[in-house]
Amino acid sequence: MTTTTHRPAGPTTGRGPAAPTTSAIAALRPLPPGAASIDGGLWGHRLRANREASVPSGLERLHEAGNLRNLEIAAGQAEGEAEGPVFADSDVHKWLEAAAWEYGREPDERLLEDVLRVTRAVAAAQAPDGYLDSVPQLRGVERYTDLPWSHELYCAGHLFQAAVAQSRATGRRELLDVAVRLADHLVATFGDGDGKLREVDGHPVVEMGLVELYRETGTAAYLELARWFVEARGTGIIAGHGKAPTYFSDRVRVREATTVEGHAVRAVYLGAGATDVAVETGDTELLAALERQYAAMVDAKQYITGGLGSRWEGEAFGDPYELPADRAYAETCAAIGGVQWAWRLLLATGDARYADQIERMLLNGFLAGLSLAGTEYFYVNPLQVRADAHADEERTPASGRLPWFGCACCPPNVMRTLSSLEGYLATTTGDAVQLHQYAPGTLAVALDGGTLRLRVETRYPHAGRVVVHVEEAPAGARLALRVPAWAHGATLDGASVAPGAYATVDRALAAGDAVVLELPVAPRLTAADPRVDAVRGCVAIERGPLVYALEQGDQEPGAVLDDVRLDPAAPLGEEERPDLLGGVVVVTARGTVAERPAVPAGAGQYRPAGAAPAASRPVTLRAIPYHLWANRGPQAMRVWVPVA
CATH class of the missing domain: 2.60.40 (Immunoglobulin-like)
Structure with missing residues (x-):
């Protein structure tokens, strides 16, 4: 193991969401809030919608769903029972982070009033010893007895991130004081010492939060506890609770793992937090292991959109090359976690492939999760929806984007990502600036x-x-x-x-x-590795950094997407459409649509091998950027198209 003794924290050189100290292993340094600004284009529109629609409506939804009332009840300011999932506080914390970064982008006293009002509710709910998590408090759950599922440290991690954002973007310490009391409580509670709990949370994120709190306060104990949580994973703790450890990224020690597995959001949050630990402790062995894991994810477990998680069961990564288009889970939060991990690896190494990853994930896997209006969201982001798909529950994309969810992790996660987006544009090293994203x-x-x-x-x-x-x-x-x-x-x-x-x-x-x-952004066709069985014999359309999709409403009459084929030998065309979906370039392709043969009832769906193919006719196929699908209502869509 290659490590160094923990060095005292130097001042941070950038003060966005991830700000390595001057003593950290870092090839690049982030910019402080306000150093970069976006004032137009695709991202300019999305940032305006986030500020004017997403963040205000998010606060309303947190009131309606009971998240804020839970805190008031825990503080003794209201009566009632806890509402929502056990991790309901985390959505409040993510909103607080989003609102803080938004205030840092453009100060607004009314927004600050909202932030401070919610902050007071959080502070009032905190126990005298620093513990804070309103739902377990209200339900009488004994502390830390079911960490695989209780999300107590997960909520703490999001609180730490929100507190750091509030401190850096507004200069206010109210939430930071709450975070310090909670972090001190965790330091006194967890670890290998006498009387301490040797436990890890089932959902990583506290690691990222603790490291950032260390960077903000200089308290080395927070970094040490984050390091302890990373090293404790994969040592049998989750299994000791009778849980299958793969789902929780707890089967293999982090520095020994060769790939990602289990619940996708958990896995990438752990990777991001472990990267923070590695760069701040000088652990080059751990950093190298994390680079290998990220590469393995990209090479065999990531969708072309940057989406992560191929199984609805467990919201999880599948086996290598298990990437079904129509059953892709590709949770919006997983794309966000993938960006956070890539950003930390980019800062550590200066390798352009991580900036490429950030671009792919942001413009495709992440942005598809949000409507153009900024008030509706996808939880799940498949790469194909069939013509007769049944809209059976809130996470099914055939239901369309929705304004909120019972498990509302994605909407405030989207908000905080957009509010801090300008921090991903560029970095610095002494006398140089590096531009990573273009807007x-x-x-x-x-x-x-x-x-x-x-x-x-x-x-x-x-x-x-x-x-x-x-x-x-x-x-x-x-x-x-x-x-x-x-x-x-x-x-x-x-x-x-x-x-x-x-x-x-x-x-x-x-x-x-x-x-x-x-940069030559001409449209091109892309094929998957032949081991991706689900899309063998198919191609996808890309143009520059954007993945494209066929949406049923853009096709010729009778060209049902389930029946179309694309001619890979024919040239692709482009059409500027300033009137469509806020302004896009539509890509056209030549192809065919098969006529469905008349089949007697009861004949079944199978045919003799080698039977004559169905008759077909030529069609022109039209594709739009994938992230814009379903903005005209849910309908059939596909990214991967069989070749003619």
Whole structure:
């Protein structure tokens, strides 16, 4: 095992959701809130909807669902019984985090009043010894006796993240004081010492929360407890409760695991938290193990959309290459956790593949979970919905996006991700800035020699031209731009650049300069590894970073999606549609649709092998970005299309 003694925390160099200390293993440093801003384009629209619709409606839903009332009852300010799932507090904490980052983006006193009112409710519910989780408190559950399912530490982790966000974005300490009391209680309760509990939570996230609280406060005991939780997994604790450990990512020790398994959200939250521990403790062995696990996930257990989790049973990863399109679970929260893990690995290593992952997950697996209006959500994100799909329960995509869920983990998770999105755009290293994600907006980055001010002009991802205008540049400032792995033929200032890496501007930067990155976003066909049985013989359409989907309403009359085939030899076309779904590029393809033969009743669904194929006719297929499907009502959809 390669570790170093815990070093005292240095000040954080970026103060977004993940801010490694100056002593951490980190190739790149995040920017502080406000250093980057998005003011237009695809993400600009989504950020406005989040601020104006998602965050306000989220607070209303938390009132209606009883989450906030639970806290009031626990505080003795109201009467009644606990409502909702045992982890109901976590949705309040995620909303608080979202609202804090949103306030940091643009201060608003009415929003701050809401934040402080909810914060007071949380603080009032806290027990004198620091314990805080309203539902177990109200239901008389003995503390920490059923951690595989009670989510007590999961709720604590989300509280820690919300408290750090509130401290960094608003300068207020009210929630941070609550978090410190709870964290001190956990430090006194868990570990290997005399009288301490040797237990882990069934749902990781406390690890991320504890590390970030350490980064904010400098209290080394929080980092040590996070390290202990990571090392304790895979040592038989969950199995000791009579539970199957695979679901809980507790079958194998983290540093010995070679892939991800079990409940997808649990697995990626654990990976993200363990990465935080590795970089802050100097544990290069653990960091290398986590890189291998992430690579194994990408290579064999991830959907083309970046979606994670192929089994409805257990909301779980399947076996390698087990990726059914129509039964994909691909929970919105799993994509968010995948982004959080990739971001931490990007900061640690500087490897462009993690920025590619963030882009794929954000623009496809994550964004599909939210309506254009910002008030309806998908919990589950399959890659195919059949024409006669039955809308039988709230998580079934055939039901369409819904305004809330009984298990409402996804909506406030979406909110906090969008509120902190600008922090994923760029990083810094001394005298250099690295651009990872492209959106119109501005950056003002403090470098060793002064401030580098940039304005980004682009229609990306719909168009591939990215122009970076230099408004102010200190001597020696350097700039690097990510070239996505798919971008073969990309150029920087007219010179060819390699895909899958960062292209560095090779001249001195000065005010008035314009750096031009051209990314070829022409549509292309993609095939899956042949071991993915579910989509063998199929292709998907991609254009730039966007995965596309066929939606039934865009097809010719009679071209039922279950019966269409795509001609891979025919060229793909493009059509700008500013009037459609907020403005998109529609991709067209040539194909055929088979005529369904008349079959006598009772003849069954099977035919002799080698029977003559059904007659077919040519059709033009039309595809839209996958993340936009179901914004015109739920309907048949597919990403993978059989070839003609």
